[in-house]
Amino acid sequence: MDYTQFVExxxxxxxxxxxxxxDLTVAxxxxxxxxGRVDFGGGELEPAETMPVPGEKRNPDDDYEWWHLDAGQYxxxxxxxxxxxxxxxxxxxRDELLARGAFHPTLTVTELPRVPLSVGGAGIRxxxxxxxxxxxxxxxx
Numbered sequence: 001m002d003y004t005q006f007v008e009x010x011x012x013x014x015x016x017x018x019x020x021x022x023d024l025t026v027a028x029x030x031x032x033x034x035x036g037r038v039d040f041g042g043g044e045l046e047p048a049e050t051m052p053v054p055g056e057k058r059n060p061d062d063d064y065e066w067w068h069l070d071a072g073q074y075x076x077x078x079x080x081x082x083x084x085x086x087x088x089x090x091x092x093x094r095d096e097l098l099a100r101g102a103f104h105p106t107l108t109v110t111e112l113p114r115v116p117l118s119v120g121g122a123g124i125r126x127x128x129x130x131x132x133x134x135x136x137x138x139x140x141x
Contacts, residue, residue: 003135006087007112009080011129023094023131024096024112028077029053050075055128059087064128069102071123074105076132082111088135091115097132100124102134118138 003022005067010016016023036048053074055065082089088110093103101120
């Protein structure tokens with residue numbers, strides 16, 4: 001399936017479509033600064049407060065920054081987005097991220113929300129625009 005017809009903001013289509021789906025790239029990484037609230041009826045729902053994780057260049061002449069993430073929980077935000085559509089998408093962690101001790105849950109979504117990222121062990125280094133997730137299925141709602 002050609003997922004590019006549903007997704008906008010693609011950074012480099014030839015690279016992002018060379019595998020089994022459409023790879024998504026990281027634009028921002030945040031961490032939870034203050035807890036949110038979840039209740040039974042939804043009347044007391046409150047979002048968590050987040051704080052961007054600053055990136056840094058490895059060399060002054062670099063075009064892109066790196067995030068140095070210790071073990072813990074983060075939120076990923078993608079460069080790509082899905083305009084309003086009557087489709088659902090299955091989103092999975094890329095194998096390259098899994099092999100380095102980080103993952104996010106497999107999700108079925110109608111848009112591309114911020115995704116919780118779990119980082120284990122000694123942490124991970126993520127470069128701006130790194131391919132971190134893959135859309136592996138789409139179906140009509």
